[in-house]
């Protein structure tokens with residue numbers, strides 16, 4: 001039986017074109033900024049996000065960590081959504097290594113945080129309070145089911161932050177999913193924020209890597225921080241080469257993943273007992289109602305469809321380059337059958 005793996009878009013393998021580019025990559029020592037392929041990837045990323053400069057890192061987690069560290073000082077407070085990846089899924093690095101406290105605010109189902117809540121959370125000048133320094137947004141929003149923040153909201157939130165002298169960092173692990181879904185250039189979504197990182201190794205299918213973009217001064221600081229946390233890589237052009245190919249060839253095709261996610265949601269909605277949210281991008285959130293999420297995931301797994309539970313009765317399915325429209329139809333057929341018995 002062919003396994004249809006919908007656990008995450010991170011499972012995507014590099015394309016043959018990426019492997020070829022990796023094989024041929026021109027390399028140098030990137031800690032000395034001498035790797036021409038990394039330099040090219042960073043220049044491309046800066047241009048695509050409309051920022052002055054960029055730094056290549058091994059992971060989205062490291063990009064977020066060094067962004068937080070670069071914007072803040074020990075003892076500062078950052079404001080972010082309670083469902084944000086930085087808060088939930090990065091092993092507490094911002095606090096443990098960055099030395100900041102995390103002020104979480106409710107995320108609306110669409111991934112936004114209410115503007116008045118952001119402004120209300122900013123600390124005044126009181127001896128007892130940590131200084132508020134940074135607002136973090138996430139686009140698309142993973143735990144809000146791949147929800148897209150549009151340019152208007154991002155601008156409004158960034159303006160609110162700026163009224164209180166906060167910096168704004170965007171965790172854009174799936175930035176290009178948002179740009180493709182909205183039909184706008186990624187740079188429009190990044191223009192309002194001070195820094196943004198995006199992942200190469202999710203829907204874009206590169207094997208490794210993330211790029212953090214911002215002003216020249218900000219990126220210069222993050223280069224030192226990247227070294228501090230062990231992210232200084234040497235002949236990293238071997239992996240950056242795949243990143244260049246994914247930016248050249250895998251962005252527009254994200255629309256296929258979004259179409260497949262919609263088809264999956266529509267198919268699963270026909271299974272009694274499931275509540276399936278309408279996906280905006282490539283992440284489908286499935287409410288399993290009376291059925292414990294772990295049981296649903298087990299049954300699906302036995303039918304050769306892999307998903308993950310993200311709550312007691314909530315399951316996540318993610319579409320990506322390695323599942324086709326036919327695979328989605330087949331997954332729906334198998335799940336209907338599995339849930340009928």
Ligand SMILES: Cc1ncc(COP(=O)(O)O)c(C=O)c1O
Nearest residue numbers: 059060061062085142171173199
């Ligand atoms: C929104 C978001 N931010 C950051 C990350 C971290 O990326 P990485 O797994 O490369 O550390 C992820 C990973 O899934 C994510 O979904």
